[in-house]
Amino acid sequence: MTYIKPKFRHPGLKRNKIGFAKSDYEGAISTLCAGCGHDSISGAIIQACYEMAIEPHHLAKLSGIGCSSKTPTYFLGNSHGFNSVHGRMPSIATGANLANRDLIYLGVSGDGDSASIGLGQFCHVLRRNLNMVYIVMNNGCYGLTKGQDSATADPGSVSKEGSNNAFQAIDLVGLSLELGATFVARSFSGDKKQLVPLIKAAMSHPGFAFLDIISPCVTFNNNPGSTKSYDYVREHIAATSRLDFVPEEKEITVSYEEGTSASVRLHDGSLIHLQKLSPHWDPTDRDSAMNHLQKAKSHGEILTGLLYIDPHSGDLHQLLDTVAQPLNTLREKELCPGRAVLEEINAEYR
């Protein structure tokens, strides 16, 4: 599409505390199909960044290949973006983060990109607990190549052409819990109320924050019999909690009923407040999250919300014990040992 968005801004436009309007967080006009779930997620990302008052250039957006990986063009137009190769965004994000630990890294991927061609990189970036937000826009199919089943399609799910998927689904949420992820959430593109605080919490998490977001493909996978259609997801959704993200400086003004709520304080002082829908569920207990996920699955429910968070997460830089200063700012003075040292080294080889 070639048309350009108008640059005109109303002078009375609302701005966040660093002076940016919400439109400053927008990108180019989406070329995805009308009604695509991915566009709603882009909207939630814009909303979350605006509310958190993130300086646009302090965030880098990265993606792989596929419909979902096109979305970074449609949000945060003032941020650097990197549309890499299919299934390999995690490695680009790893290198980028190692070079400059001071930026926020927002990775966007799809079910084909993460659960098939990029499953290896997905697992390994998670193991390393790279400090990034990793969103999978999960629609159970390959949209850009016209609707083939992906590896997250449920067994028996019916495609638009009418065929039944014969294979087991890879559940990226279950997998990431098993692999030791420190922040795991599932949501639905149609539930903006849940999505925005989840994205905000994910951006504050010091480590790998994984969001599996079911995002129906209106063109190829929204038919009766598909388990990733809008209708099916709405009918089978079960939330773990209602979620609020409270930035550090804000006071908690809402009162929560005793025993039905849980709070998780993040490293920067901000607070995730969860109004629990199940009294037996503890968001900081991996076993509990895995049990609930499994139970929901056997009941045919799609469990959404923040499923697990490790408040003591230490990211890759902490594991590698690197200096606080971003490595890409170091120059000759800090990096080059110089001629005299080289002469000492020469002597060791004589």
Added chain:
Amino acid sequence: MSSDSVVNDMVIRFANVNGTGSASANDMFSKAIFRMGIPVSPKNIFPSNIQGLPTWYEVRINEKGYLGRRAGVDLLVGVNPQSYAKDIAAVRPGGYFMYDSTKKLHHEFDREDIHYIGIPMMRLCMENFQHPRQQQLFKNIVYVGALAALLDIEIEVIRQMIREQFSHKEKLIPPNFKALELGFEYAQAHYDCPLDIRVERRDNVGDHIMIDGNTATALGALYAGVTVAAWYPITPSTSVVKAFETYAKRLRIDKATGKKKYAIVQAEDELAAVGMVIGATWNGARAFTATSGPGISLMSEFIGLAYFAEIPLVLVDVQRGGPSTGMPTRTQQSDILSAAYASHGDTKQVLLFPSTPTECFEMAAAAFDLADRLQTPIILMSDLDLGMNSHMSPPLTWDDERRYDLGKVLNAEELEKLEKYGRYLDVDNDGICYRTLPGTHPTKGSFFTRGTSRDEYARYTEDGEVYVRIVNRLLKKWETAKRYVPAPELYQKENRSTQGIIFFGTSTYAALEALTLLKEQGMELDAMRIKAFPFDKTVEQFIEAHEQVFIIEQNRDKQFRSLLVNELEVYPKKLLTILNYDGMPITADTIVHQIKDYLLMYAHNGRHINNHQRKSL
């Protein structure tokens, strides 16, 4: 001592079992020769295995400074009965076979035309050392002691090395001295020492060092300011990143905090390794990876992204025998074409060809300036022989005034002044555009990096005209690259012959020796060493100026010749090849014989050249 003894010119080969601790004793042997001022070149010939298989270590000693491999073994130290038959067959007539005579040598190993030197290595160790592990390890020192007597090596030189090696484990010094003495005294008591091949102190090594190419490469990367290294283990490149880590631990720790000014990640595979490097350089850090042929295949998709999206990338390819898994522990120069044209679509990659460890250091450091300047992949084409063997090489030097060339990167002030920024605008008309780093400016300079086609402002497009404009600009950049890469080296002031010879990388050692040998026989050739791809004008001129040009390369398919024919306007029939691809470094003899054969034939009918394969080890 016989009057016609050969001094400082011999090949000694050690036949060991891998995993028995022989490597450090063998290194001690060659280092002792080096410290006596005599040029020496050791080569490991090892299996892709950890314990129990035959392994060889071959040392060429040559006071004239010829450092290439030479065929024919003057003395073989046989410590591995598994390979006795092959080892004894390798000794030249009149040469020596030294073995462990604790067990009697079976008569099937008898050869009339060689000398046998029995040293009861195991028995001497059993009698003098208690622990089985010591008995095993000191066997190696016993044969070093025997060799010292037989070849006239200064024993004090070896003793000094033992003192240095065990300066932190002093109690190991006396038993090592003891083992050395056992071998030395036994040889002196039972044989006429020294033999008719021997060494004698010289002053022929100057201030040179003995270092392997992989360590030198790692030091080059460290000096060039690399902060991110991502890799996947693969022989023979593994020691590049291991050496980088060793020196980074020593030289890159922040004094105040004890924290690291570098990050090393062992990736899940080569695809991820190169992806991490691209991510880091996209974000303005200097980063690199090291791999070998199979890794180049796996990295090709990402190399294409870095080429097309114009992201700096430094990659070290320590070549080994291919194709497929090939010969993982043998050397070749057989990734030339797959590196030069790595990735699908129209791509060309900048290659550097070091021929010594010193050049590994210099070219590795230069590669980072080149990558940042040209915003494209730079591949350092090392090989197993260069990377994993110690070579006598000039000392490494660094100019403290040298500054990193980070290329065209706009900062916040520059962006502020700019009306409109275009990532792929050729402002300077050299094909190189200005890039920006994430985090530079809140509202200016951001762009979308992608491997898909886009216009000058980094906006996605499938417009054919725009696409052609962009890929043609990449060709302009390729022309610019020719000005930046190291120029070829010529070995004569002006051409004097109708025949020329072109070589690159580790063939240089053998080629230079061959040129001298040919000259001694009245055949003088003009010579050129190529150090980089793209080729500059002088390569074409050199080929133009000669009737025939011999290309020396270590692969079957004449890959370098193909590259010359493909990239230059030269007459292909002029380009003859001298090939060697059995996994062992090429020898001067191979080159001399093939050139002589050709020149003789050329005198008759002038058409064919027969590249017969050398007998393998």
